[in-house]
Amino acid sequence: xxxxxxxxxxxxxxxxxxxQKKPLLSIIIASLGLVSAGVAAYFKGSYISPLSSYEAYxxxxxxxxxxxxxxxxxxxxxxxxxxxxxxxxxxxYLALILFSLCGAVLMAQPNDLMLFFIGLEILxxxxxxxxxxxxxxxxxxxxxxxxxxxxxFASAIILFGIALLYGxxxxxxxxxxxxxxxxxxxxxxxxxxxxxFLLAGFIFKxxxxxxxxxxxxxxxxxxxxxxxxxxxxVKIAGIYAxxxxxxxxxxxxYGFWIDLVSLIIVLSMFYGYITAxxxxxxxxxxxxxxxxxxxxMIFALADTHNSxxxxxxxxxAFATIALVVINSIVNDDTDSxxxxxxxAWRHPLIGIALVISLFSLAGIPPFAGxxxxxxxxxxAVPHVPYTAILALIAxxxxxxxxxxxxxxxxxxxxxxxxxxxxxxxxxxxxxxSLAAIGALYFI
Amino acid sequence: xxxxxxxxxxxxxxxFVPGNISRIFGLIASTVTLAWSIIAVSYFEPSEHxxxxxxxxxxRFSIDSLGFTMVLLTxxxxxxxxxxxxxxxxxxxxxxxxxxxxxxxxxxGLFTTNTILGFxxxxxxxxxxxxxILYWFGAFDKPRAxxxxxxxxxVGSLAMLLSIxxxxxxxxxxxYDALLAADIQSLGNTxxxxxxxxxxxxxxxIPLFPFHTWQAETYTKAPTAGxxxxxxxxxxxxxxxxxxxxxxxxxxxxxxxxxxxxxxxGLVGIIYGAVIAIRQQNLKTLFAYASLSHLGLIAAALMxxxxxxxxxxxVQIVNHSIVSIGLFLAAGIxxxxxxxxxxxxxxxxxxxxxxxGFWFAVLTFVSLSVPFTAGFIGEFFLIKALFSAxxxxxxxxxxxxxxxxxxxxxxxxVPMFGPTKINSFQDLHWSELxxxxxxxxxxxxxxxxxxxxxxxxxxxxxxxxH
Numbered sequence: 029x030x031x032x033x034x035x036x037x038x039x040x041x042x043x044x045x046x047x048q049k050k051p052l053l054s055i056i057i058a059s060l061g062l063v064s065a066g067v068a069a070y071f072k073g074s075y076i077s078p079l080s081s082y083e084a085y086x087x088x089x090x091x092x093x094x095x096x097x098x099x100x101x102x103x104x105x106x107x108x109x110x111x112x113x114x115x116x117x118x119x120x121y122l123a124l125i126l127f128s129l130c131g132a133v134l135m136a137q138p139n140d141l142m143l144f145f146i147g148l149e150i151l152x153x154x155x156x157x158x159x160x161x162x163x164x165x166x167x168x169x170x171x172x173x174x175x176x177x178x179x180x181f182a183s184a185i186i187l188f189g190i191a192l193l194y195g196x197x198x199x200x201x202x203x204x205x206x207x208x209x210x211x212x213x214x215x216x217x218x219x220x221x222x223x224x225f226l227l228a229g230f231i232f233k234x235x236x237x238x239x240x241x242x243x244x245x246x247x248x249x250x251x252x253x254x255x256x257x258x259x260x261x262v263k264i265a266g267i268y269a270x271x272x273x274x275x276x277x278x279x280x281x282y283g284f285w286i287d288l289v290s291l292i293i294v295l296s297m298f299y300g301y302i303t304a305x306x307x308x309x310x311x312x313x314x315x316x317x318x319x320x321x322x323x324x325m326i327f328a329l330a331d332t333h334n335s336x337x338x339x340x341x342x343x344x345a346f347a348t349i350a351l352v353v354i355n356s357i358v359n360d361d362t363d364s365x366x367x368x369x370x371x372a373w374r375h376p377l378i379g380i381a382l383v384i385s386l387f388s389l390a391g392i393p394p395f396a397g398x399x400x401x402x403x404x405x406x407x408a409v410p411h412v413p414y415t416a417i418l419a420l421i422a423x424x425x426x427x428x429x430x431x432x433x434x435x436x437x438x439x440x441x442x443x444x445x446x447x448x449x450x451x452x453x454x455x456x457x458x459x460x461s462l463a464a465i466g467a468l469y470f471i
Numbered sequence: 472x473x474x475x476x477x478x479x480x481x482x483x484x485x486x487f488v489p490g491n492i493s494r495i496f497g498l499i500a501s502t503v504t505l506a507w508s509i510i511a512v513s514y515f516e517p518s519e520h521x522x523x524x525x526x527x528x529x530x531r532f533s534i535d536s537l538g539f540t541m542v543l544l545t546x547x548x549x550x551x552x553x554x555x556x557x558x559x560x561x562x563x564x565x566x567x568x569x570x571x572x573x574x575x576x577x578x579x580g581l582f583t584t585n586t587i588l589g590f591x592x593x594x595x596x597x598x599x600x601x602x603x604i605l606y607w608f609g610a611f612d613k614p615r616a617x618x619x620x621x622x623x624x625x626v627g628s629l630a631m632l633l634s635i636x637x638x639x640x641x642x643x644x645x646x647y648d649a650l651l652a653a654d655i656q657s658l659g660n661t662x663x664x665x666x667x668x669x670x671x672x673x674x675x676x677i678p679l680f681p682f683h684t685w686q687a688e689t690y691t692k693a694p695t696a697g698x699x700x701x702x703x704x705x706x707x708x709x710x711x712x713x714x715x716x717x718x719x720x721x722x723x724x725x726x727x728x729x730x731x732x733x734x735x736x737g738l739v740g741i742i743y744g745a746v747i748a749i750r751q752q753n754l755k756t757l758f759a760y761a762s763l764s765h766l767g768l769i770a771a772a773l774m775x776x777x778x779x780x781x782x783x784x785x786v787q788i789v790n791h792s793i794v795s796i797g798l799f800l801a802a803g804i805x806x807x808x809x810x811x812x813x814x815x816x817x818x819x820x821x822x823x824x825x826x827x828g829f830w831f832a833v834l835t836f837v838s839l840s841v842p843f844t845a846g847f848i849g850e851f852f853l854i855k856a857l858f859s860a861x862x863x864x865x866x867x868x869x870x871x872x873x874x875x876x877x878x879x880x881x882x883x884x885v886p887m888f889g890p891t892k893i894n895s896f897q898d899l900h901w902s903e904l905x906x907x908x909x910x911x912x913x914x915x916x917x918x919x920x921x922x923x924x925x926x927x928x929x930x931x932x933x934x935x936x937h
């Protein structure tokens with residue numbers, strides 16, 4: 029709770045400080061807020077989860093908050109150049125991001141379905157604004173409207189699912205719902221339909237097949253800076269909410285939904301990676317890659333007792349942020365993969381960060397992505413072995429998507445163009461690369 | 472510890488070394504690692520295990536005498552690669568030096584790791600540098616061939632990853648010794664599938680017959696240094712994995728199940744590779760198929776799981792490294808100086824460059840396994856082992872000697888003594904001469920005294936495993 033308060037207050041201060049039209053001041057306030065929220069979460073210590081009997085499953089709430097804050101910090105630093113260019117609104121951008129992060133923190137590990145829903149809305153509404161904040165661009169406006177409609181639709185579905193669950197079990201408290209469902213209520217049609225609605229809403233939010241269609245358009249319309257936040261924090265919060273709400277509450281109907289979830293995993297991975305292969309625009313590629321990665325993340329549902337999702341989402345978030353930062357260097361207005369040719373030669377750090385991030389996303393050791401994928405599969409294999417085999421086949425396709433991007437980026441250009449990096453870009457690229465290598469020590 | 476980490480440290484430093492001294496840096500770095508490993512081996516008691524632990528949960532190291540042999544082989548190969556390419560343009564690129572040293576680190580890790588997940592991590596770790604080396608310095612017109620190489624390797628290694636996860640789950644063990652002691656037999660048919668995953672990865676790397684299609688084009692288009700690294704040491708990862716990990720661990724019904732399929736594929740590879748090699752006009756492609764033929768023999772013999780054969784196959788592994796460095800160096804020299812490798816455009820080199828003619832001849836004879844070279848010891852005993860398994864397999868395996876003579880003599884005779892088609896040919900540079908000399912001496916020494924390897928390795932291969 030401390031973290032949410034700190035985030036909210038620093039967002040407010042940032043909002044007023046933004047009136048000074050000094051981007052540096054705004055970013056410093058936002059960074060300080062994020063760091064102190066992370067520190068507060070760390071010193072909160074061992075947080076007793078409301079679902080305390082499953083403590084092994086939920087690492088610690090602190091860890092997830094720290095991850096969310098770190099990823100947001102990297103995202104605002106990586107996008108700082110863009111925010112600062114629009115110095116009238118820098119404060120607004122950063123404040124919106126911090127407010128939205130409050131929702132993410134609230135949503136990632138709720139103990140109450142109402143609280144969860146409020147968190148979801150707090151997370152979503154600032155992002156609708158952020159996507160559409162470029163008033164002049166029609167693509168941005170289109171993306172914002174699309175995102176708003178699909179997002180509201182998903183919220184309505186989730187709300188409907190919550191209502192049905194309330195009808196079936198008579199409670200919003202997760203622990204009560206779980207114990208009520210466990211005594212056999214889960215077989216009642218109301219609870220089953222409620223669970224399906226809830227699942228559909230979650231799939232919508234994290235953007236997995238079959239509710240993925242908003243992803244590419246919205247990612248394409250948003251600016252690189254907003255994309256960094258949207259593609260990572262929203263997904264982390266969404267997947268943790270899915271695992272902590274859906275995975276915990278419906279543990280007793282596991283046999284009922286696991287086949288459906290396996291289907292979603294396999295479809296998302298194949299669809300995401302195969303479609304990503306044909307993309308010509310970087311942001312659309314990242315969108316399809318994130319659909320596939322969302323599929324992989326859902327593997328965490330396969331084992332409802334002991335699943336290590338943390339490493340994978342962290343690896344995914346760091347790698348995605350690094351790639352989008354690199355993209356923002358060549359593709360600020362346009363968004364074509366053609367511009368990626370020879371990009372690694374512009375600065376040594378770009379080359380290093382790019383190779384590491386792409387290999388990390390492709391899941392090749394010794395980078396974080398591999399350990400993340402390994403720990404996900406490790407707990408999933410005994411439960412859904414065939415899904416795991418199909419997922420591995422899909423990741424071969426995925427590896428090729430990333431590899432092709434890498435080959436184009438590493439191609440030696442005839443004339444080497446140097447592009448200097450700003451301090452915060454260097455910081456972000458260095459940190460993400462170090463994190464991707466350093467993951468070796470955390471497994 | 473320094474034994475494993477030295478190349479990594481050098482590899483990182485190499486990125487910051489100015490381009491004009493990068494070749495000297497590469498040579499010094501590989502010399503230092505080689506010297507360090509020789510010193511380490513002289514202090515090493517062959518019957519012991521050297522444990523190295525960096526405090527990682529899934530990756531730990533334990534070096535036994537087989538591991539040490541492979542470490543020495545790796546370090547020598549890298550030293551020779553840097554030395555032999557001392558005059559080519561590739562070593563002027565610091566990227567090559569750095570990537571090669573990183574790859575050396577991956578290989579050393581693979582040969583010394585003690586945990587099955589560590590084996591996988593290092594297995595994949597070597598892929599990144601070689602991919603970048605091939606991509607940056609190779610002559611791939613289209614990325615298709617390179618992607619094919621990567622696709623095959625990746626499919627194989629993901630199958631292996633699945634097997635590793637399954638193995639770790641089912642046995643609850645991850646270290647080598649614990650896996651040896653685990654009761655794999657009781658898994659029944661599951662162990663056959665698990666072993667199949669490993670074998671798929673190895674079959675792509677070795678390569679065995681139907682999985683070899685990446686090989687010829689990759690070898691031909693790769694820079695000479697890259698081809699040397701691929702054939703002299705990267706393929707040995709798979710044989711090492713088979714020899715040290717898979718066969719002892721899956722000893723029992725899984726090995727019985729896979730024995731004859733693998734031997735059959737190996738034999739098909741021996742004959743198929745040799746027949747295709749005879750028809751090749753491109754020198755590097757010819758040697759690539761020759762490699763397919765030679766490695767098929769080692770893989771087939773390893774499956775017999777005969778203690779003596781295992782020892783001899785280590786000799787043959789070392790011998791194949793010697794031969795492939797030598798032959799690809801020769802092919803690289805011809806390509807670099809004449810710009811072509813097509814046999815029909817070559818001829819009469821020996822008249823212009825007698826020293827090259829002589830040393831290439833020595834390497835050709837080593838490759839032909841004439842007596843008193845390491846190849847003779849290796850092939851003779853491996854074929855003998857295959858004879859004792861079944862007369863028919865022995866007969867098929869021994870065709871490698873006859874067919875090998877056909878393509879090797881052709882590969883030597885046409886460019887060296889054929890009608891003169893070239894104008895000038897710069898004779899060997901001192902560094903190339905040194906490499907050829909070292910290789911020949913090593914091959915002949917091992918041919919006369921193979922027991923220096925077999926006795927050393929015997930400590931880790933003949934211990935009671937069950």
